[in-house]
Amino acid sequence: MFGTISGIAFSLCSNFIIKVCLHNKIGKDIIYLIAVALPMIAISSCISGYFTAVRRVYKSVIANFLEYVAKIIITIFLLKKYIPLGNIEGICFALILGDVLSEVCSFTYNIFVFVFDLNMHFGNNFKNRNSYLYRIFRILMPISLTSYIRSGLSTFKQLLIPSSLEKNGLNCDKALADYGTITGMAMPVVMFPATFLYAISGLLIPEFSRYYVKKDNTKIKKYSHKLIFGAFSFSLFFSIIFLLFGNKLAELIYKDATIGFYIKVFALLLPFMYVDIVIDSILKGLDAQVSVLYINILDLLVSISFIFFFVPMFGIKGFIASIFASEILNFALSLKKLFEIEHS
Secondary structure (H helix, E strand, O other): OHHHHHHHHHHHOHHHHHHHHOOOOOOHHHHHHHHHHHHHHHHHHHHHHHHHHOOOOHHHHHHHHHHHHHHHHHHHHHHHHHHHHOOHHHHHHHHHHHHHHHHHHHHHHHHHHHHHHHHHHOOOOOOOHHHHHHHHHHHHHHHHHHHHHHHHHHHHHHHHHHHHHHHOOOOHHHHHHHHHHHHHHHHHHHHOOHHHHHHHHHHHHHHHHHHHHOOOHHHHHHHHHHHHHHHHHHHHHHHHHHHHHHHHHHHHHHOOOOHHHHHHHHHOOHHHHHHHHHHHHHHHHOOOHHHHHHHHHHHHHHHHHHHHHHHHHHOHHHHHHHHHHHHHHHHHHHHHHHHHHHOO
């Protein structure tokens, strides 16, 4: 329901999105493609949560694997067709269409496996399903509200960055290019190893939920400390790798060694970002998901403030400073919240 409403709202706002947000760089077809995918993404997310909760997460892993394989194959095929034309709108269309078709593959698999899993493990035994509605909505409503606020702030932040860079003296194309270099080229490289942490973190939520329900504070402290230390060691290793080989990686991946500078800069931030991924998942397992969202909202407000005041004065350096400030603040507040729960 929410996915469909979001898709309709996205379609109705297509004129505003194209003119104000995207500076008339693309057409409405791309917006409509994204709108079509939103209901499927919403349902697939719910099914993924179900498989995580019932400890059959391998089924979600297969779905994700199929989605990414399909995305790579379809996108490469479409880009080979559109890139030679030199049309930016066509290239964007190819990228989004690849995403949408891969979502269709993942969605189809998820529905099939989900129905089969329900029939195999539960049959028609859903007599007491209404007894969980209150407990579900107790968690759902505050999370939904704060999530929408966070999404709105995040969208505002993304729109503010190019305009703030323009105030520093850059034209629109140069501002978008610099922004894209950091968020679309340097950050994906430094965050690529975190894929492993995201996978592990998703599994932590139901496990820590069980410890929390049993009030087993000993295991909560023991495993949370081990996981934080493990995540820190993991991040430190890759931070050193990126500092030593940032330029070579940029040359290898993008044929442009200058992007290596940004890879090295953000390598210094990895311990905060990587450890925060694990802490957030632990907090969600300890029924502190609303606190996590409040922290994320505060993080975005600080980031927006930095972008609004410092990017027009310092340009891309101000944008980098905003990322450092928000990530370090998020990490510090999340860690503080975890310690409060452990000692409560």
